[in-house]
Amino acid sequence: MAGAEWKSLEECLEKHLPLPDLQEVKRVLYGKELRKLDLPREAFEAASREDFELQGYAFEAAEEQLRRPRIVHVGLVQNRIPLPANAPVAEQVSALHRRIKAIVEVAAMCGVNIICFQEAWTMPFAFCTREKLPWTEFAESAEDGPTTRFCQKLAKNHDMVVVSPILERDSEHGDVLWNTAVVISNSGAILGKTRKNHIPRVGDFNESTYYMEGNLGHPVFQTQFGRIAVNICYGRHHPLNWLMYSINGAEIIFNPSATIGALSESLWPIEARNAAIANHCFTCAINRVGTEHFPNEFTSGDGKKAHQDFGYFYGSSYVAAPDSSRTPGLSRSRDGLLVAKLDLNLCQQVNDVWNFKMTGRYEMYARELAEAVKSNYSPTIVKE
Ligand SMILES: NC(=O)NCCC(=O)O
Numbered sequence: 315m316a317g318a319e320w321k322s323l324e325e326c327l328e329k330h331l332p333l334p335d336l337q338e339v340k341r342v343l344y345g346k347e348l349r350k351l352d353l354p355r356e357a358f359e360a361a362s363r364e365d366f367e368l369q370g371y372a373f374e375a376a377e378e379q380l381r382r383p384r385i386v387h388v389g390l391v392q393n394r395i396p397l398p399a400n401a402p403v404a405e406q407v408s409a410l411h412r413r414i415k416a417i418v419e420v421a422a423m424c425g426v427n428i429i430c431f432q433e434a435w436t437m438p439f440a441f442c443t444r445e446k447l448p449w450t451e452f453a454e455s456a457e458d459g460p461t462t463r464f465c466q467k468l469a470k471n472h473d474m475v476v477v478s479p480i481l482e483r484d485s486e487h488g489d490v491l492w493n494t495a496v497v498i499s500n501s502g503a504i505l506g507k508t509r510k511n512h513i514p515r516v517g518d519f520n521e522s523t524y525y526m527e528g529n530l531g532h533p534v535f536q537t538q539f540g541r542i543a544v545n546i547c548y549g550r551h552h553p554l555n556w557l558m559y560s561i562n563g564a565e566i567i568f569n570p571s572a573t574i575g576a577l578s579e580s581l582w583p584i585e586a587r588n589a590a591i592a593n594h595c596f597t598c599a600i601n602r603v604g605t606e607h608f609p610n611e612f613t614s615g616d617g618k619k620a621h622q623d624f625g626y627f628y629g630s631s632y633v634a635a636p637d638s639s640r641t642p643g644l645s646r647s648r649d650g651l652l653v654a655k656l657d658l659n660l661c662q663q664v665n666d667v668w669n670f671k672m673t674g675r676y677e678m679y680a681r682e683l684a685e686a687v688k689s690n691y692s693p694t695i696v697k698e
Pocket residue numbers: 433514519546547548549571572573574577578
């Protein structure tokens with residue numbers, strides 16, 4: 315399994331495919347070639363100074379007579395942890411705040427209206443260890459924790475909606491931990507929060523040791539720039555999870571993630587792209603970068619040797635559109651900011667062509683699922 319030395323699928327295709335083949339491969343894998351955004355020179359200079367990748371693409375929609383284009387710029391941030399996982403907790407959080415601040419400043423230069431960070435962005439992805447301390451110390455209040463206050467400042471200063479996925483400690487309700495995304499309006503006010511609905515029980519993703527399955531359903535947040543929802547990481551394997559955000563009106567669904575190559579890299583380009591197609595909306599898949607080393611060894615319950623790292627987080631964040639087009643991924647190895655200009659009119663335009671909502675037969679599935687979840691249900695299998 316490749317680590318940082320394999321830069322990206324896109325770089326590999328460009329290097330090895332003759333142009334006519336490359337064009338056909340891109341047509342199939344990326345829907346169509348998107349126009350590159352003309353981002354400001356100072357933004358590229360700042361990104362280069364801060365050592366992160368900056369890419370920008372535009373999704374176009376057809377001109378309409380009655381509606382004006384509904385343009386929104388989204389920013390996706392992927393990053394490594396800047397300090398080792400055994401550094402003091404407060405220092406790690408501060409270093410991450412500093413790193414994200416620098417990236418958000420560049421996003422502001424690029425006119426980003428809504429920015430989303432990666433899953434549990436204030437900490438190493440330590441759930442593989444099954445140890446409680448110090449990792450539970452990274453949990454914070456979604457309402458008034460230091461990270462939410464930090465993001466409120468960013469949001470207000472830059473007139474930007476901030477989606478901040480954190481490990482949440484709900485001290486008012488039994489100190490329960492949750493995997494939560496806090497949504498902060500561009501005014502700086504907290505618009506609300508949403509919690510990860512599906513918890514992985516696969517490989518080293520031992521997350522149910524730490525926090526509970528979300529209990530907030532599928533909220534959609536009306537922002538000044540459009541209706542957004544957050545489907546956190548493992549939720550992207552569950553088509554009904556995407557569907558419910560879409561049924562509640564989401565036009566953009568963010569998927570902040572933390573996932574490793576050996577487990578999911580072949581699923582990654584398909585799932586968020588398919589969700590955008592199936593639900594007539596935009597999806598934004600975000601993954602962290604690099605290998606995180608932990609102080610103590612842990613095993614994976616597979617008879618193999620104990621180890622101190624989780625595997626390689628392969629970045630590759632991208633945006634997908636309802637018409638099956640998608641941006642190239644950010645690199646597998648570098649911190650990065652992906653800026654995408656969306657015209658939200660495309661959602662309705664594609665809906666009117668393909669009619670998945672109109673042909674979805676949801677009442678039929680609601681009836682059948684209501685039966686299927688009963689303990690005395692027997693599957694409908696017709697036998698000879
Ligand atoms: N963070 C998380 O839910 N990871 C699970 C693995 C995956 O969904 O690829």
